[in-house]
Amino acid sequence: MAGDTDPLALDGTLLMPATTAAIWYASDGFDPTKKGINGRRVAGESFLRGFFAHGDVTEFVSLAHTQSDHAAFADLAHGMGVTRPLRAVRLDAPQALAPADVVQYPAPLVSTELWRRAPYGAAAWALCGITHTTATRNVMQALFDLRSAPQMPWDAMICTSRSVQASVRRLMELAEAHLSQRFPGAVLPARPLLPVIPLGVDCAAFQPDPALGEGLRARIGAAPGDLVAVTIARLTPDEKFDPLPLFLAMELAATALRADGTRLHLVFCGQFSESFWQETYATAAARLMPSCSYHVLDGANADERKATLSGGDVFVFPIDNLQETFGLAPIEAMAAGLPVIVSDWDGMKDTVTPDVGFRIPTELPRGGLSTYVSHRYLGGTDNYLQYLSQISSMTPLDVRAMAGALVTLARDPDLRARMGAAARDRVRRLFDWSAVIPQMQALWGEQAAMLAHARAKGGPAIARRDPGRIPVGPAVDQMFAAYPTRFAPADRRLAATSAPDRPSATETFKLRNYAARRRLLEDPARIETVLAAYAATGANGATEAEIAAATRLPTAMIARVSLWLFKYHFLQQVPA
Secondary structure: OOOOOOOOOOOOOOOOOOOOOEEEOOHHHHOHHHHOOOHHHHHHHHHHHHHHHHOOOOOEEEEEOOHHHHHHHHHHHHHOOOOOOEEEEEOOOHHHHOOOOEEEOOOOOOHHHHHHHHHHOOOOOEEEEEOOOOOOHHHHHHHHHHOOOOOOOOOEEEEOOHHHHHHHHHHHHHHHHHHHHHOOOOOOOOOOEOOEOOOOEOHHHHOOOHHHHHHHHHHHOOOOOOEEEEEEOOEOOOOOOOOHHHHHHHHHHHHHHHHHOOOEEEEEEEOEOOHHHHHHHHHHHHHHOOOOEEEEEEOOOHHHHHHHHHHOOEEEEOOOOOOOOOOHHHHHHHHOOOOEEEEOOOOHHHHOOOOOEEEEOEOOOOOOOOHHHHHHHHOOOOOHHHHHHHHHHOOOEOHHHHHHHHHHHHHOHHHHHHHHHHHHHHHHHHOEHHHHHHHHHHHHHHHHHHHHHHHHHOOHHHOOOOOOOOOOOOOHHHHOOOOOOOOOOOOOOEEEOOOOOOOOHHHHHHHHOHHHOOOOOOOHHHHHHHHHHHHOOHHHOEOHHHHHHHHOOOHHHHHHHHHHHHHOOOEEEOOO
16 A cells, blocks of 8 residues: 555555445546536546556446436446446445445545444445545535544545645644543544555556647747747636746746747646636736747647647646645646646655656745634635635745746757656656556555454444434434424324315325425325325224335335325324
């Protein structure tokens, strides 16, 4: 397993066999075509493709809310030529997960998933989340909640970089310090496993296309000796990077290269998050780097993305934003054989080494300077984008160092070639899904082994929880016991009422328009069946259990339908 050995593992020296995990599937985590392109969804879709291609499994299991999500999972698998069995498990029937012991969740661990597991026992399965951004208030709250939720040592959260691992650990330390102060002497549960496993890519998908590359250079008017700097990113200074320091560095480099006769071009391939950013970027580029040409390509177009990486000489990614945790785009550029200039920031500290590019020094505001900003965001005075933007405004990058890297690469085509070749080799060895998926499977194997040990040992720690008494989402009768006059008794006798002129149960169902919310109660035909069964009992009526026996339908379903019929006076209580 990649990353640190967790002291709670069975044996830190034990190499666990590869195993599988059920994929908790929802389009929001895996489908950029439906929910919009962002790093999290692009990474999720790429992971699934990598898992289908390189997973050492006998079957692929999806865990989802809806049949449409299961179908989307299957469509992606079949589109990749998967012939191994696919198995769908409903999220409301997770006991069917076995023999899969691990559920791979497409985001950081959330306490709701732990509470969902509780009625089946803490060792029913293990959860494995993965970090994306850790800057949102929701994620920070989720990481805090983990320390009081029924999280177990066999749960895991993949950290995609050492930087984000340190961030997660610090959040947990702060949570633990609070809980220890609040509850002196309390023994806190073990943390989840926090291995470092990077995001991956399909290297073959980023093979340059010379024709597209030459076409791009012709479109932007780049001469053979010019330097074309490119980036692929969401075009927003709020959530990605402020472009102005890059513009300043480009102009400094252009000035230094003027005597060489080398012209610089900057190509942004992406989508503007807001329409007004388009003018902002263009105006700033014209004002701050007048010696360079500036171009924007549509990042939603696959050919344009391919052209960008095929026609560029160097990939630039000067991140200054807390939203970022890994930096997938530079990996893609490296797979295409481009040297990279990135900020010395988060995951790029792991991915970019001196042989493949340059890391530009960054700064964060020292302790105390950002507290005011954090508390404005916590209290709701500022929203998330305002929070990110304010921190970004106090996060300098070394503009002169960035300019120096551009000049060095512009003057040395052989260096660009060597760095590009080293970059492609580094991605192939470390970040191709063929290298990353085995690391994930080794982690799942470790989790499965810890589960097996816990199940063999037994004890109250892994006992099933009463589903009606869990503190998050308890049964209505537990939380709202003070609301009603009484609770509906299970043993009362109910009889059909006589009102021939009133609307039928089916019509009443339609008048209420239950269909607008779907999945409520039962379909009208089933309701009519239950009503007919009560009517057949005459004036003496029947109990819910007797109707269940007569109809051979589940007792709980009979109870729900009986209450509905009672509510609308199709049934009445028989006097004792």
